[in-house]
Amino acid sequence: MASNSPSTSKDGDGAQQNLRIGDVARIVGTTPRTIRYYEEIGLLAQAPARRSGGHRTYTAAEVERLREIMRLRDLLGITLDELRALLAAEDARAEVRAQLRRDDVDPARRRELLTEALGHIDRQLELVRRRAAELAKLQDELSETRKRAKRKIRELDARASATFPPARLARAGGED
Amino acid sequence: MASNSPSTSKDGDGAQQNLRIGDVARIVGTTPRTIRYYEEIGLLAQAPARRSGGHRTYTAAEVERLREIMRLRDLLGITLDELRALLAAEDARAEVRAQLRRDDVDPARRRELLTEALGHIDRQLELVRRRAAELAKLQDELSETRKRAKRKIRELDARASATFPPARLARAGGED
DNA sequence: GTTGATCTTTACGTTCACGTCAACTTTCGA
DNA sequence: TCGAAAGTTGACGTGAACGTAAAGATCAAC
Numbered sequence: 001m002a003s004n005s006p007s008t009s010k011d012g013d014g015a016q017q018n019l020r021i022g023d024v025a026r027i028v029g030t031t032p033r034t035i036r037y038y039e040e041i042g043l044l045a046q047a048p049a050r051r052s053g054g055h056r057t058y059t060a061a062e063v064e065r066l067r068e069i070m071r072l073r074d075l076l077g078i079t080l081d082e083l084r085a086l087l088a089a090e091d092a093r094a095e096v097r098a099q100l101r102r103d104d105v106d107p108a109r110r111r112e113l114l115t116e117a118l119g120h121i122d123r124q125l126e127l128v129r130r131r132a133a134e135l136a137k138l139q140d141e142l143s144e145t146r147k148r149a150k151r152k153i154r155e156l157d158a159r160a161s162a163t164f165p166p167a168r169l170a171r172a173g174g175e176d
Numbered sequence: 177m178a179s180n181s182p183s184t185s186k187d188g189d190g191a192q193q194n195l196r197i198g199d200v201a202r203i204v205g206t207t208p209r210t211i212r213y214y215e216e217i218g219l220l221a222q223a224p225a226r227r228s229g230g231h232r233t234y235t236a237a238e239v240e241r242l243r244e245i246m247r248l249r250d251l252l253g254i255t256l257d258e259l260r261a262l263l264a265a266e267d268a269r270a271e272v273r274a275q276l277r278r279d280d281v282d283p284a285r286r287r288e289l290l291t292e293a294l295g296h297i298d299r300q301l302e303l304v305r306r307r308a309a310e311l312a313k314l315q316d317e318l319s320e321t322r323k324r325a326k327r328k329i330r331e332l333d334a335r336a337s338a339t340f341p342p343a344r345l346a347r348a349g350g351e352d
Numbered sequence: 353g354t355t356g357a358t359c360t361t362t363a364c365g366t367t368c369a370c371g372t373c374a375a376c377t378t379t380c381g382a
Numbered sequence: 383t384c385g386a387a388a389g390t391t392g393a394c395g396t397g398a399a400c401g402t403a404a405a406g407a408t409c410a411a412c
Contacts, residue, residue, distance in 0.1 A: 135308040
């Protein structure tokens with residue numbers, strides 16, 4: 001065991017976490033292969049920095065990005081290609097933010113950029129809203145079914161405790 | 177064009193819709209291949225009736241079942257195999273309902289069946305709840321981001337209309 | 353009873369999202 | 383400095399969820 005602690009940096013270079021691909025994989029709960037694959041198909045947009053030997057090195061921000069990607073992958077029911085398109089839009093927003101931080105862009109251009117960004121957000125939001133609504137509906141339906149089942153059991157128990165003296169039979173399911 | 181109307185039944189056999197696989201596919205928005213595949217892997221549980229020639233024939237209930245399957249397939253992020261397991265549980269519930277309709281089962285057995293059914297529902301509900309919650313959270317986050325973007329645009333517009341006389345510039349995004 | 357659309361089974365092909373193996377290099381702790 | 387662990391780029395393999403093509407049987411309408 002070589003116990004590779006992920007760069008116990010003691011040198012004063014700020015917050016450049018400098019993680020290796022295996023560390024990142026463990027952190028976000030996936031495999032190096034998957035991370036390389038996402039880079040390969042352009043999901044990770046900018047390829048990570050390399051060090052002299054050619055090994056990929058990741059910043060905390062990149063880890064966050066990967067986490068978000070995996071989250072969206074799991075929640076939205078879309079292909080990685082569609083997800084890539086969506087994130088490309090989000091990257092455009094990042095570009096916008098960078099532009100906006102510089103104070104020398106004229107208001108007309110600023111507005112243009114912001115409006116464009118808003119469009120991207122709206123498209124994502126539409127997607128998420130639809131799915132969230134559908135899932136909520138499904139949840140409601142299931143809850144209803146559950147209620148009916150519980151009521152039936154209670155009715156049955158009521159009749160039973162009327163027949164037998166209150167002998168404390170085991171209750172139904174757990175939380176109500 | 178042979179204009180195959182799906183069995184314009186005029187004979188008095190009630191509501192036995194008697195749809196063919198192609199009709200069903202069109203109705204629910206999929207392909208015959210997919211329907212056969214679902215039957216093959218046991219997602220459809222009971223194979224549909226056949227007529228003398230061997231052609232599959234579907235009832236309205238079976239179409240409904242297929243619709244539900246596709247809905248769950250799209251909403252829950254699970255494999256068809258896992259879905260099959262889930263639906264097997266639901267089928268057990270159907271069995272329960274059938275048993276319960278007959279009045280000659282003793283209350284102890286009834287309770288047993290109902291409790292089992294409740295367990296199945298709970299497992300499904302847990303799954304759906306988790307996903308619904310996660311999606312709701314994602315939706316909230318996106319809404320927040322959207323709000324901030326809109327606010328920025330409004331601020332920009334406010335400054336603009338202070339600089340220029342109120343010349344009625346085009347407003348930002350659509351619905352608020 | 354012919355015909356064209358639709359069905360049947362069988363079987364191989366395909367796409368997506370990775371897994372896995374090979375050959376080799378780099379990194380890191382002892 | 384040295385050896386094990388982890389990284390690198392190919393390249394091929396794999397399971398899931400179907401698509402597609404072939405060869406034939408059946409169905410609905412004329």
